[in-house]
Amino acid sequence: MKFCSLSSSSYANCVVVQDENTCILIDCGLRKRDIKPFLDSVGLTPGDIDAVLITHSHNDHVYGLKHLLAEKNMPVYSTGGIFKELTSTYTFKKTPNLYALNQEQEERINSMRVTPFRLSHDVETIGFMIGSGSRKLGFLTDTGFVPEDCLEALHSVNYLYIEANHDFEMYKYSAKPYYVKKRNLGPQGHLSNDQCGQALKAMGLKKCELVVLAHLSEDDNEPNKALETVRGYLPRQINLVAAPARTPGGWSDLIGK
């Protein structure tokens, strides 16, 4: 199993996860004009995608879904609550094929096993544990904190894609309005670099080879700052990179090689 971020920021979020038999996208916040070129840059077309998983209904995660489904009406997996928010905000050309997941219940998508878990954001939001053979990827972005049961569940992952949204010191001097700051720093907002590092430490990662820092704020964080802060909490042998904000990153199997 390997994965690759196509975009990771408040501008747009979209990640490809692939094994020998299955190719899924997690979220599709891409602009219409970016979908085909970004997929093409990692050797894929919309026709190659077997399914889409949706974490929540915020624009930066679902904006491009209607455009992607217009290319190929592939199955979409999320919870009933998230689908309700999605279909009340967006109109789709064809009726989307929605498959409701239940919290903490494993679902098979071809050769992959997908288990959603609840996160803490200002709309219903889920993270995922994705399994393929004996390999596991933990995926969590858009959460004010990492719930206790997630910390436990994620300790055995091989790869982790986790939010490091802002640097707390930079955020204090941010020009953002007070209500936005209050929301983003609160328990239903986003993880800071330190919160991300503390969560990784608390997970007690035993088998993890690679951590990808995701959803970095373009105004209130810097990749070097995020990497340096999180590295302070993480054993040296684990590869650590930050996903680029608006362009595709590298495939996970090539990182550190």
Ligand SMILES: [Zn+2]
């Ligand atoms: Zn987001």
Ligand SMILES: [Zn+2]
């Ligand atoms: Zn969000």
